[in-house]
Amino acid sequence: MTYCLGIVTKFGLVMASDSRTNAGYDQVNVSRKMYTFVQKGEKVFVLLASGSLSCTQSVITLLQRDFDKGEGLATATGMYDAARIIGEQVRRVADMDRPSLERDEYKFNVHFLLGGQIRGERPALFLIYPQGNPLQATEESPYLQVGETKYGRPILDRGIIFDKTSLEEAAKYALLSLDSTMKSNVTVGPPIDLLAYEVDQLTITHQRRFNAEDTDLTKIAMRWQAALRQAVARLPTIRFPAAPQKPEESIQLVETAGGETTS
Amino acid sequence: MTYCLGIVTKFGLVMASDSRTNAGYDQVNVSRKMYTFVQKGEKVFVLLASGSLSCTQSVITLLQRDFDKGEGLATATGMYDAARIIGEQVRRVADMDRPSLERDEYKFNVHFLLGGQIRGERPALFLIYPQGNPLQATEESPYLQVGETKYGRPILDRGIIFDKTSLEEAAKYALLSLDSTMKSNVTVGPPIDLLAYEVDQLTITHQRRFNAEDTDLTKIAMRWQAALRQAVARLPTIRFPAAPQKPEESIQLVETAGGETTS
Numbered sequence: 001m002t003y004c005l006g007i008v009t010k011f012g013l014v015m016a017s018d019s020r021t022n023a024g025y026d027q028v029n030v031s032r033k034m035y036t037f038v039q040k041g042e043k044v045f046v047l048l049a050s051g052s053l054s055c056t057q058s059v060i061t062l063l064q065r066d067f068d069k070g071e072g073l074a075t076a077t078g079m080y081d082a083a084r085i086i087g088e089q090v091r092r093v094a095d096m097d098r099p100s101l102e103r104d105e106y107k108f109n110v111h112f113l114l115g116g117q118i119r120g121e122r123p124a125l126f127l128i129y130p131q132g133n134p135l136q137a138t139e140e141s142p143y144l145q146v147g148e149t150k151y152g153r154p155i156l157d158r159g160i161i162f163d164k165t166s167l168e169e170a171a172k173y174a175l176l177s178l179d180s181t182m183k184s185n186v187t188v189g190p191p192i193d194l195l196a197y198e199v200d201q202l203t204i205t206h207q208r209r210f211n212a213e214d215t216d217l218t219k220i221a222m223r224w225q226a227a228l229r230q231a232v233a234r235l236p237t238i239r240f241p242a243a244p245q246k247p248e249e250s251i252q253l254v255e256t257a258g259g260e261t262t263s
Numbered sequence: 264m265t266y267c268l269g270i271v272t273k274f275g276l277v278m279a280s281d282s283r284t285n286a287g288y289d290q291v292n293v294s295r296k297m298y299t300f301v302q303k304g305e306k307v308f309v310l311l312a313s314g315s316l317s318c319t320q321s322v323i324t325l326l327q328r329d330f331d332k333g334e335g336l337a338t339a340t341g342m343y344d345a346a347r348i349i350g351e352q353v354r355r356v357a358d359m360d361r362p363s364l365e366r367d368e369y370k371f372n373v374h375f376l377l378g379g380q381i382r383g384e385r386p387a388l389f390l391i392y393p394q395g396n397p398l399q400a401t402e403e404s405p406y407l408q409v410g411e412t413k414y415g416r417p418i419l420d421r422g423i424i425f426d427k428t429s430l431e432e433a434a435k436y437a438l439l440s441l442d443s444t445m446k447s448n449v450t451v452g453p454p455i456d457l458l459a460y461e462v463d464q465l466t467i468t469h470q471r472r473f474n475a476e477d478t479d480l481t482k483i484a485m486r487w488q489a490a491l492r493q494a495v496a497r498l499p500t501i502r503f504p505a506a507p508q509k510p511e512e513s514i515q516l517v518e519t520a521g522g523e524t525t526s
Binding site for chain 1: 413414415418420421422431432434435436438439443444446447459467468469470471472479482483487488490491492494495496497498499500501502503504507508
């Protein structure tokens with residue numbers, strides 16, 4: 001399993017990924033899922049990959065080969081075009097591998113997140129589906145996830161606001177979202193790759209890998225757990241009505257005696 | 264979709280469920296998923312149901328019919344036996360409906376949570392699978408969930424400790440877990456039924472239904488969101504190394520220069 005996420009705000013982008021891959025339950029490996037393509041001062045692309053490692057590697061290899069020749073992503077004039085270029089490579093690998101995979105009942109199931117900026121445009125964040133079509137993050141939905149997405153979502157839903165969340169805060173939310181996922185699902189695991197990109201930087205300066213024993217990561221996870229417990233303790237005690245509100249009675253109860261039981 | 268959870272601690276049980284049911288995306292209804300069976304001073308059973316409403320209703324109807332005649336759950340002499348009695352009814356309904364459902368490619372997919380206590384025993388919490396077999400919560404895994412379980416799990420993983428978490432705190436965790444799930448998945452929705460059962464009470468006194476507009480629920484959700492954001496703001500800022508740690512370099516980097524980059 002995998003968990004990758006991207007956050008886009010007014011201030012830039014945060015991209016984060018775990019590094020655990022597994023083939024079945026008894027073959028677990030470490031493999032990075034974050035790839036960067038940079039033309040300093042012109043273009044920055046950050047790609048996060050989930051799905052069959054064999055297929056995502058193929059896509060990355062083809063993208064890298066083109067990029068090194070000044071083709072493909074190197075020629076993209078906008079982030080939407082960049083997302084389409086990645087989608088084309090996904091379709092190319094699908095054409096090569098999908099029939100053989102499906103014959104043995106494997107799914108062709110690669111997903112990519114693309115974050116980045118091209119000079120003259122705003123930073124943007126896309127999800128590219130296994131079918132090659134792109135979905136863009138918006139101000140209302142300023143983050144995108146791939147892989148094991150559910151455990152890490154509530155903290156993002158409560159925290160990320162396009163206009164307000166600073167890059168520093170967004171980086172913390174990304175790390176907490178990954179930490180929540182790792183705590184609940186062992187098939188998502190460290191090292192964690194984290195990258196923060198500030199608007200108009202057009203190069204990559206803030207990138208860090210956290211290993212399992214990273215003291216900063218451990219400290220943040222411990223402090224977070226303590227802060228959550230404290231926050232729960234400080235919430236008002238839940239009041240129960242004098243007579244138990246059985247489910248079948250309660251709609252009635254709330255309408256007629258709501259004031260007594262809930263305020 | 265559905266989300267139900269049960270928590271068992273040294274101090275008793277907390278059971279909670281949402282009330283949204285849907286047949287497809289355009290037929291959404293409210294239906295309770297919490298059922299109680301009580302012989303005051305002798306036995307308390309709380310059942311939470313997820314899966315096809317038609318099938319879970321059948322199981323409950325059969326259990327209720329027996330209980331009212333002094334049979335079935337009314338005769339259980341221990342919580343394990345009670346879980347087995349429910350499993351038997353699940354199998355009975357499966358025998359009646361499963362072949363016809365499967366012919367039209369529906370799955371027989373009912374899950375029940377059973378929490379309760381029988382005089383002379385400790386309170387206990389079980390999950391009963393669609394196949395009828397029971398799984399018991401333990402001191403190491405003191406909560407069980409059915410339905411849309413992932414969004415609401417991280418908060419439980421961080422908070423619930425069998426020996427330490429009071430019933431009041433457990434009730435808050437259950438409500439927060441449901442609130443997180445409702446925020447991330449619209450197919451889980453209010454009213455929320457919440458029940459807290461204290462060890463050796465052998466009756467039900469603390470039961471409450473929260474409608475969507477319940478002021479206590481709204482207040483808790485808002486205060487929780489504010490507390491989370493504040494907790495994130497208070498976490499130490501994430502430091503990035505002077506030179507970006509590219510994923511491919513980082514294992515090396517951490518081993519040779521970890522002190523410089525992470526502390």
